[in-house]
Amino acid sequence: MIVQGLAFYLFAAILVASAVMVVAARNPxxxxxxxxxxxFNAAGLFVLIGAEFVAMILVIVYVGAVAVLFLFVVMMLDINFGELRSGFLQYLPxxxxxxxxxxxELALVLGAWVIAPGAPARISAPIPPAxxxxxxxxxxxxxYTDYVYLFQAAGMILLIAMIxxxxxxxxxxxxxxxxxxxRQVTRRREEVVAIRKVPTGGGV
Known part of the structure; x- marks a missing residue:
């Protein structure tokens, strides 16, 4: 338990520090x-709580696809960040x-937070062994049972965003x-093929 506790605090500290640096770093x-x-540190936290599948999905999808895509886009756009920062004070208010x-809004949401009546029963429900x-x-x-409609709604939102x-x-x-x-499929042979008679020793 001591090793798991130390690993948790290590992963959590690095996660919070790296999240702050994502916003504070000047270079994109x-x-x-x-x-x-x-x-990666969030995936480590998921492994500690026994959610190996979620950890692997986080590494494969977000690190392997999304973050690498962001990296290539940022490196290839050749954005003049000095010009972008010039109007920072103008839009600060x-x-x-x-x-x-x-x-x-967050304070209002947290202030009105209540626990659903059926939540304690779900928490105390018997859990099958691992x-x-x-x-x-x-x-x-x-x-696909408790949150199937929300799952489908998330899929529709992503589809609309992609379109x-x-x-x-x-x-x-x-x-x-x-x-x-x-036009390529319906074109005829006469439209694309030209037959020319080239004399001997001459060019086209």
Whole structure:
């Protein structure tokens, strides 16, 4: 238990410090690297509580895909961050106002927090032994029984966000040749093939 407690405090301390550095770092590449470090430490915390499947999903999906994608995008965009910071003080009052509003909303939510009447019964419900049910099976039972509608709603929100991102980035620009599949399929031989008779010793 002492080793688990020390590991918990170690992972938690590094996680909090790396999360702070994600926001405080001036270089966005460093922010992404600190974000990857935070994901790894969060995965370590999940392993400590016995949620190995969630830990592996966190490492594979977020570290292996999302964070690496952020890193490549930040490195390839070639953004002038000095120019972006030049107008920081101009938008500081608006950002501070939004931050205060969010803090007030969080305080109101936490102040009105109540425990559901059925929560104690669910907590005291018998839990099957760990050797009879796997971590993935237990997670599937919770997600696809108690929270199936919320799971489907999250999927719909992600689908709408993906469609919105595609629509926003799809631009029709002048002078850019685009592929037309229907025109390629329906074209005839006479339209694309030209037969020329080249004399002997001559060129085209």
């Amino acid at each position: 590449v460093h922010s992404v690297l600190f974000l990857i470090l935070a994901f 608006i950002g501070a106002t939004v931050g205060v509003i969010l803090l007030v 050797e009879q049910i796997t971590n993935t099976h237990a997670l599937g039972l919770v997600v 919105g991102a595609i629509v926003l980035t799809l631009r029709q620009r002048e002078g850019v040749r685009r592929q037309e599949i229907s």
